[in-house]
Amino acid sequence: MRNAYWMLLAGAALCAAPSAATAQDPAAVAQGAMVWAQNCTRCHNARASTERTDRDWFTIVAHMRARANLTRSQATAVATFLTATNEPIAAQSSPEKTAPADSATAAAAAAKVVIPATLTPEQRKRLLAYLARIRQP
Amino acid sequence: MRHTTSRRSAALATALLLAWLQPAAAQQAAPHFPGANLVLVGYGTAQYSALLPAEGGATTSANNFTASLAPILLFQMGEDLLFEAEMEFGLSGETTTTTLEYAQIDYLGFESVVVVAGKFLLPFGLFGERLHASWVNKLPNAPLLYGHAHGGVAEAALLPILADAGAMARYSRPMGADWGLDVSFFVTQGPRMVANEEEHTDGGAHDVVAFANVDPEHDGGGAAAAALVPSVAFGTSFADNNDNKMLGARVGFVRAPRLEVYLSGFHAMYDADNYLDLTGANVAAEVRARGFELRSEVALLRQEFATENEYRTSQRGGYYVQLSRTFGRVEPVARWGHLLEEEQRGALIQQERQRLAVGASYWIAPTSPLKVMYEWDSMDDDALVVQWAIGF
Numbered sequence: 098m099r100n101a102y103w104m105l106l107a108g109a110a111l112c113a114a115p116s117a118a119t120a121q122d123p124a125a126v127a128q129g130a131m132v133w134a135q136n137c138t139r140c141h142n143a144r145a146s147t148e149r150t151d152r153d154w155f156t157i158v159a160h161m162r163a164r165a166n167l168t169r170s171q172a173t174a175v176a177t178f179l180t181a182t183n184e185p186i187a188a189q190s191s192p193e194k195t196a197p198a199d200s201a202t203a204a205a206a207a208a209k210v211v212i213p214a215t216l217t218p219e220q221r222k223r224l225l226a227y228l229a230r231i232r233q234p
Numbered sequence: 235m236r237h238t239t240s241r242r243s244a245a246l247a248t249a250l251l252l253a254w255l256q257p258a259a260a261q262q263a264a265p266h267f268p269g270a271n272l273v274l275v276g277y278g279t280a281q282y283s284a285l286l287p288a289e290g291g292a293t294t295s296a297n298n299f300t301a302s303l304a305p306i307l308l309f310q311m312g313e314d315l316l317f318e319a320e321m322e323f324g325l326s327g328e329t330t331t332t333t334l335e336y337a338q339i340d341y342l343g344f345e346s347v348v349v350v351a352g353k354f355l356l357p358f359g360l361f362g363e364r365l366h367a368s369w370v371n372k373l374p375n376a377p378l379l380y381g382h383a384h385g386g387v388a389e390a391a392l393l394p395i396l397a398d399a400g401a402m403a404r405y406s407r408p409m410g411a412d413w414g415l416d417v418s419f420f421v422t423q424g425p426r427m428v429a430n431e432e433e434h435t436d437g438g439a440h441d442v443v444a445f446a447n448v449d450p451e452h453d454g455g456g457a458a459a460a461a462l463v464p465s466v467a468f469g470t471s472f473a474d475n476n477d478n479k480m481l482g483a484r485v486g487f488v489r490a491p492r493l494e495v496y497l498s499g500f501h502a503m504y505d506a507d508n509y510l511d512l513t514g515a516n517v518a519a520e521v522r523a524r525g526f527e528l529r530s531e532v533a534l535l536r537q538e539f540a541t542e543n544e545y546r547t548s549q550r551g552g553y554y555v556q557l558s559r560t561f562g563r564v565e566p567v568a569r570w571g572h573l574l575e576e577e578q579r580g581a582l583i584q585q586e587r588q589r590l591a592v593g594a595s596y597w598i599a600p601t602s603p604l605k606v607m608y609e610w611d612s613m614d615d616d617a618l619v620v621q622w623a624i625g626f
Contacts, residue, residue: 135490139522140364141369141370142597143599155516156273159310159316160316160318163316163348168345168346170446173396180472
């Protein structure tokens with residue numbers, strides 16, 4: 098009986114934890130990166146996520162959802178990705194000066210996307226692959 | 235025993251408290267949209283164009299600087315409601331032109347469907363709805379099918395970029411990892427017949443009239459034949475000229491980001507008496523591979539018209555193909571457009587017209603191309619255009 102109480106307590110605590118769709122959830126960010134890379138660049142160059150605040154990205158993604166025929170889940174994923182990667186790049190030198198280690202990292206720098214530290218190595222690798230694939234002059 | 239009971243009570247109380255707090259905690263953590271928000275986006279251009287008279291042509295050279303601004307206002311209320319409107323300001327002749335390109339309310343509360351009401355760009359083909367913004371369009375003007383160019387001069391073509399007032403539902407369904415189906419269905423006010431003197435009532439900066447595309451200087455009898463086919467306006471009058479509404483749809487098959495194929499069409503009666511049909515059809519495709527991007531659209535316009543003693547049908551068509559590739563910041567582009575000749579009983583309804591444009595964009599920033607284009611036109615002067623566009 099005592100175990101049941103503690104299980105109830107643990108269950109309630111889990112419910113109270115942030116949902117799977119939190120802005121920094123690595124899986125959600127990686128999923129958003131995929132949707133973003135596959136859809137936004139069909140019509141135009143990728144915009145730097147650092148261009149806009151969280152609030153602006155939610156509204157702009159809603160605007161683009163209607164234009165690009167995205168589902169609500171896809172739009173949420175894109176907004177999650179953009180708001181997770183729009184922190185100002187702290188004291189970053191220009192990409193030309195930092196001589197990125199590889200083309201994927203260069204793509205991330207060129208797109209001005211901040212790779213969340215919470216990503217696993219595999220998720221980070223996939224995200225960098227998406228960034229390398231997108232149209233980015 | 236009392237101690238155990240007390241501990242159980244504390245655990246139960248804590249569990250209930252955490253369960254009660256759950257919505258608020260999740261609300262704080264989830265990336266949901268907070269309240270209301272107003273955002274200004276859009277694009278602008280600065281442009282230089284020079285018309286170069288064809289050899290033996292009657293026209294004189296002309297060169298002009300011009301500019302345009304297209305602010306887009308976005309107002310979001312909660313997660314499910316969005317109002318979006320685009321204005322266009324341009325310079326034309328001695329005036330500044332203003333156009334309300336779209337003003338629509340979107341309901342975003344469904345998973346797969348977006349409901350739209352207001353004046354909106356019609357999902358007919360791809361260029362008009364998705365690609366005409368000057369920082370997105372890879373050349374300074376519109377393809378030959380469409381008679382509208384930001385920062386440029388309105389011109390006769392098969393169709394304008396279509397916008398109209400009404401309601402629309404947009405459905406999307408992902409299929410697997412990268413396949414998707416999207417369907418848009420709309421009902422709008424519809425086109426109306428306009429007298430020739432009504433054409434270009436907006437000053438010419440926003441070409442909303444479908445023309446019988448005949449140049450009388452090139453064909454003596456053509457003008458008379460073209461006069462039989464009335465011009466048709468879309469989205470210019472919000473008092474309907476008849477009881478009929480325009481119905482249209484677009485179905486798209488997408489394998490993002492490599493392949494997109496769209497079939498679209500519309501149908502309406504355009505005269506006051508509900509006798510004359512206007513039907514449009516469009517097939518659009520985009521392919522991306524090895525850094526290349528190929529875009530193409532084929533459009534057909536079928537228009538009934540009345541002569542003194544019979545009803546006749548005009549079928550006008552055309553297509554364009556555009557190929558581009560990025561090399562770092564430079565993106566060369568070539569576009570070929572062709573309007574097909576339409577002749578009826580010896581009278582020219584639409585003269586054949588071909589246009590080849592070659593150019594390149596230098597991407598100063600991901601949303602700011604500096605474009606240079608040279609264009610050969612079988613019915614008009616050659617043109618050199620330099621356009622600097624910026625999206626914000």
